[in-house]
Amino acid sequence: MDHSATTPVLREVADSVYNAMTLYFGNASEPHTLGTESNRLLEDSRKTIAEALNASPEEIIFTSGGTESNNMAIFGTIEAYFRRGDHIITSEIEHPAVRIPLQILENEGFKITYLPIDKYGIVNPEDIRKSIQPDTVLISIMHSNNIMGAVQPIEEIGKIARENEIVFHCDAVQSYMNIPLDVRSLNVDLLTISGHKVYAPKGVGALYVRNSVKIAPQILGGGQEKGLRSGTENIPGIIGIAKATDILSPTISKRSQELSALRDYIRDSVLSQIDGVLYNGHHEKRLPGNINFTFQDFTGESLVKKLDEYGIAVSAGSACHSSSPGGNEFLISMGICLELTRNSIRISLGFENTREEADYLIDCLKQICSSNIRSSSIYNSSLKEKYFHF
Numbered sequence: 001m002d003h004s005a006t007t008p009v010l011r012e013v014a015d016s017v018y019n020a021m022t023l024y025f026g027n028a029s030e031p032h033t034l035g036t037e038s039n040r041l042l043e044d045s046r047k048t049i050a051e052a053l054n055a056s057p058e059e060i061i062f063t064s065g066g067t068e069s070n071n072m073a074i075f076g077t078i079e080a081y082f083r084r085g086d087h088i089i090t091s092e093i094e095h096p097a098v099r100i101p102l103q104i105l106e107n108e109g110f111k112i113t114y115l116p117i118d119k120y121g122i123v124n125p126e127d128i129r130k131s132i133q134p135d136t137v138l139i140s141i142m143h144s145n146n147i148m149g150a151v152q153p154i155e156e157i158g159k160i161a162r163e164n165e166i167v168f169h170c171d172a173v174q175s176y177m178n179i180p181l182d183v184r185s186l187n188v189d190l191l192t193i194s195g196h197k198v199y200a201p202k203g204v205g206a207l208y209v210r211n212s213v214k215i216a217p218q219i220l221g222g223g224q225e226k227g228l229r230s231g232t233e234n235i236p237g238i239i240g241i242a243k244a245t246d247i248l249s250p251t252i253s254k255r256s257q258e259l260s261a262l263r264d265y266i267r268d269s270v271l272s273q274i275d276g277v278l279y280n281g282h283h284e285k286r287l288p289g290n291i292n293f294t295f296q297d298f299t300g301e302s303l304v305k306k307l308d309e310y311g312i313a314v315s316a317g318s319a320c321h322s323s324s325p326g327g328n329e330f331l332i333s334m335g336i337c338l339e340l341t342r343n344s345i346r347i348s349l350g351f352e353n354t355r356e357e358a359d360y361l362i363d364c365l366k367q368i369c370s371s372n373i374r375s376s377s378i379y380n381s382s383l384k385e386k387y388f389h390f
C-alpha cells in the first residue's frame, strides 16, 4: 500500500524487458539489423506513450525518470528562453525534483514565486494570474501531489500560461495511468512521467515537449533523442514503460473507480472505528488510491514501523524525501502544525490491493491504536482545538 513510492513490475512488462535485454539488445543508433530492430522498438514505444498523452511521437523524449525530466524541463527552459526573464512561478508543494532545482536557481539570482495552497492542498489559478510578471519565463505546477494526492486545476492554469505565452511545465508522475492525461486539453508545454510508478522498471521516464516549445539540452554527447538527451537509449526500460502503458491505458477509468471506492471504504472505516484520526485533503479532487491520515496519538514513523511488522508497507509523509528531518512540508504549508505533521501517514493503493487487504489494514490500525505504543506527549487538547479544524 505504498504505490506512490513505487510499484511492482507487471509480469508481462518484465517479460518484454527481458526480451529486450536478451534478444533486442542492439544499439538503436546502429544501421545493422540488431540496431534497426532496437530502433523500431524505440519508435513504437514512443508512439505508445504519445498516444496515451494525445501527443505526437516527436514530442516524447525518453529520460532516466521523473527527476531527470523535471530537471530537464526547468534548466532546459530557462536556458532556451533566458532573454525572456528570470521569474518562475511554482507552488509550495512541488516534489524535490522540482523544488531543489528552483532553489538552486533562486540562489543564483532567479526570482521564484511559491504559491500557497488551500486547506485541501490545491493551488488557486487566480493566484497564478496575479503572480505573472513581464519577465516570467516558466510556470511549474504538479498534476497531483505525491503526499496528499491533491489534483491541481492544470487545465485552467495552462490556459492562463498560454494566454500569457509563458512556458508551462507539469510534473504528472503521480497521475500518469491513474488519471486520464491529454496534453492538448491540459494546455501544458512540458509534462513529466516516470516508469516505476506505473508497474514498469525504475530508471526510465519521459518528458513531453510541445512541438513549438524549445528546451536546451542538459545532457550532451551522441545527440540521441533529437539531440535533447544524449546517451545510448535504455531500450529495455523504454519498452517496459510502453508495455505498462499499453496494459494500463485502456482501464484508467475502471481502475480509478475501483480504487476510489476502496480508498473511501478505508477512509470511512478508519474514521468511524478509530478515535483521534484526521483525514487530510479533498474527498474527490485527489488521486484515486491516495489516503492521508493524521493520528493524534502516534507518530507517522511509529505507525509505519508497526504496520511493517504486520506486513503492510505505507509511508510517513513522502518516501521521496523521508530522509529530511522534521515534519511533512506539505501539511505544514496547509497550516497544520509541525508536531502534528509528524503524525501523518500516506496509504497509496494500487489495483492489486483487495477489499480483504483493506480490512486487514483497518484491523491492524485498530489493534495498534488500542495498544500502548503511544508517541510521546506530542498531542494535547489545545492543539486539537487549534489544528483539527477540517
Ligand SMILES: Cc1ncc(COP(=O)(O)O)c(C=O)c1O
Binding pocket: 004, 005, 064, 065, 066, 067, 068, 070, 095, 097, 142, 144, 145, 146, 171, 173, 174, 194, 195, 196, 203, 204, 205, 320
Ligand atoms: C511527483 C513526483 N515527481 C517526481 C518524482 C521522481 O521520479 P523518479 O523517481 O522517476 O525520478 C516522484 C517520485 O517519487 C514524484 O512522486
